[in-house]
Amino acid sequence: MHVNAQPYMQSGVNIDMGAVAATLDYDAELMLRVKEGDGVSFGVLLEKHRASVVHFVYRLVQEQAIAEELSQEVFLRVYRSRSGYEPTAKFKTWLFRIATHLALNWLRDEKHERAQERLDDVSANMPVRQVSDRRLSVEQKLVYEVKLNEIRGAIAALPEKQRAAVLMHKYEEMEYTQIAKVLGCSESAVKSLLFRAYETLRARLAHMG
Amino acid sequence: MNCPIESRDPEMLVALCAGQLDLKTAEALKQHLAACAACRSVAAEQAVVWKALEAWEAPVVSPDFDRRLYRRIDEGARLTWFARFLRSFREMPLRQALPLTATAGLLLMAGFLVQHPIIVAPAAQRQDSVRANQVERTLDDLELLRQFSAAGSASESAHPDAM
Amino acid sequence: MLLAMPLAGIQERPSQDGDRPAAQAPPSSNAIDRWNQMSPEERERELAKLPPARAKQIRQRIQRYNQMHPEEQQALRERYQTFSQLPQEKRQLVRARLREFRQLPAERRPIVHREVEQMRLLPEPQRQARLNSEDFRNRFSADERQIVRDLSTYLPN
Numbered sequence: 001m002h003v004n005a006q007p008y009m010q011s012g013v014n015i016d017m018g019a020v021a022a023t024l025d026y027d028a029e030l031m032l033r034v035k036e037g038d039g040v041s042f043g044v045l046l047e048k049h050r051a052s053v054v055h056f057v058y059r060l061v062q063e064q065a066i067a068e069e070l071s072q073e074v075f076l077r078v079y080r081s082r083s084g085y086e087p088t089a090k091f092k093t094w095l096f097r098i099a100t101h102l103a104l105n106w107l108r109d110e111k112h113e114r115a116q117e118r119l120d121d122v123s124a125n126m127p128v129r130q131v132s133d134r135r136l137s138v139e140q141k142l143v144y145e146v147k148l149n150e151i152r153g154a155i156a157a158l159p160e161k162q163r164a165a166v167l168m169h170k171y172e173e174m175e176y177t178q179i180a181k182v183l184g185c186s187e188s189a190v191k192s193l194l195f196r197a198y199e200t201l202r203a204r205l206a207h208m209g
Numbered sequence: 210m211n212c213p214i215e216s217r218d219p220e221m222l223v224a225l226c227a228g229q230l231d232l233k234t235a236e237a238l239k240q241h242l243a244a245c246a247a248c249r250s251v252a253a254e255q256a257v258v259w260k261a262l263e264a265w266e267a268p269v270v271s272p273d274f275d276r277r278l279y280r281r282i283d284e285g286a287r288l289t290w291f292a293r294f295l296r297s298f299r300e301m302p303l304r305q306a307l308p309l310t311a312t313a314g315l316l317l318m319a320g321f322l323v324q325h326p327i328i329v330a331p332a333a334q335r336q337d338s339v340r341a342n343q344v345e346r347t348l349d350d351l352e353l354l355r356q357f358s359a360a361g362s363a364s365e366s367a368h369p370d371a372m
Numbered sequence: 373m374l375l376a377m378p379l380a381g382i383q384e385r386p387s388q389d390g391d392r393p394a395a396q397a398p399p400s401s402n403a404i405d406r407w408n409q410m411s412p413e414e415r416e417r418e419l420a421k422l423p424p425a426r427a428k429q430i431r432q433r434i435q436r437y438n439q440m441h442p443e444e445q446q447a448l449r450e451r452y453q454t455f456s457q458l459p460q461e462k463r464q465l466v467r468a469r470l471r472e473f474r475q476l477p478a479e480r481r482p483i484v485h486r487e488v489e490q491m492r493l494l495p496e497p498q499r500q501a502r503l504n505s506e507d508f509r510n511r512f513s514a515d516e517r518q519i520v521r522d523l524s525t526y527l528p529n
Contacts, residue, residue, distance in 0.1 A: 050274065059265070063342065064423070065341070065421050068270065068271055068274060068421065071274075072274070144264075155265075170259070171262075173229075198255060206254040208261050338410055339403050343403045345430055348404065348430070348434070348437065351402075351452055353470035354448060355448055357470055360484075
C-alpha cells in the first residue's frame, strides 16, 4: 500500500514535520500521527508490519495460534503507548523489541515442552504450512515435511536470544545494530550470537545440502 | 583478502551467503574461497543452511486478525471513560473532592451496573482461565492414557481420535 | 439513601445448554475440568483465537470427554494427575512411548499392554531380571521392549 502524506494532513492532523523529517523513518512519522489521534496511520502501520511480526513470532514460538495472539498483544501495546511515543529509534526496531520481549517471555513461561514434541509429530504440525501452488507429489510432500521439521527443530533447539537473532537476521534482514537494539545488547554481542547460532545450524543442517 | 576464519571474522562468510556484501568485497571473498578449503567448506555449509531456512515459509495470517485486534482495542477503550471521570476531580481541593467523589462515584457505579451488569460466578466456580492449547495438550495426554488402558480390555476403541 | 441503593445486576451465570451442570471442580482437576468451569463467553473467546477447524475439533473432543462414564472419567482423571506430576522429561518419555504403543499393530497392543501391567507389579530386581531375560527378548521386538521398559517404569497406575 503506497501512502501519501497529504490525506493525513487533510484529516485534521497538523504536525510540523519539518524539524524531524530528515532524521525519521517514514514509519516513525506515521506513529507520530497515531500519537496525535490519526487511526488511519495505525491501520497503515498494521498493514505494513502485521505479516512480518506474526511470522517472526511464529518462528520463535512455533505455534500459529499463540503467534497471532502474541502479535495482537504487540500491536495493542503499540496502540496503547501512542501518547508517550518518542521516535528514539526506528519504528521497526521498537516494534520488534516488543515482539521479542513478549515471545521470549511466553517461551519462558510456558516452558514449551510440547513444541519440542510437536516437532517430532508431523501430524500435529498440520495445517501449518501453506505449500506453494505448484503441485507436489505425495513423496515430495513427505520429503518437504521431514525437511521442514528438521529446520524447525534446529531453530527451536537454539537458545532463545540466538534464535531471535537468527530470525531477525535471516527473515527480516535486519542489520547488526538494529538487532542489538532489539535485544538490548552490543553489536559485538549480536555478532557472537549469530556466529554461534549459524555454527550450530551448520552442524545440524549441513547434511540437507 | 585476509582469511575470514583466521582473522576471526567468519560472519563475512555468512554475509556472502546472505548476499549482504558489496560487489567488490564479495568478489574478493570468492577469490579467497577458491584457494581456502576451510572457508569454502564453511561457505558451502552456510549456503545449505540459508537455503533450508528460506524453505521455511510461515503460515498465512488469519483473515480476521485485524478484526480481533480492533475488538480488543475497542474493549480497552470502553474503560477509559472512568479514567476521564476520575481525572476531573483531581484539581479540586480535597475537602470538596472527597464527599463529592464518593457520592458521584456511587451514583455512577450504580448507573453503570444497571447498564452493564457484573456477572459474578459463585466463589466455588471461579477458576483461572485456561488456554485452548492447554486444553488440547491435556486432551492429547488423556487420549494416550485412555488408549493404553483400553488396550487391555476387549472393548478397545479402534478410533485413534476417540477423545 | 444513596448508600442503601442496591447494586442491581449482580447475578449468577447460567449454564450453557449441553454443558454439564456447573459443579465445583474435583480436587484432581485438570485443564479440561478448569475449562468446563469457565463461562461460555470465556471459552468461546479462547477458541476464537484458533483456526475454526481446530476450535471445532477441540469442542468435539471436550464433549466426548464430558460424556464419558463418570467412573471411567474419574479413573482417567486420577491417572492423568499422577502422570502430570512426573518430571517434565519423564512425561515426554511416557508420551513418546504411548504414541509408539498406539502405532503398534492392533494384535500386538494387548500383548504389550499385558506385559507392561505385569512388569509394574514386579519388585524392581525381578522386573530387571525379566527385562534382561532371553524369553522377553524373544517375545518382543526391540521397539516393543523399549515400550515395556519405559512404561512399566514411569506410567502411573
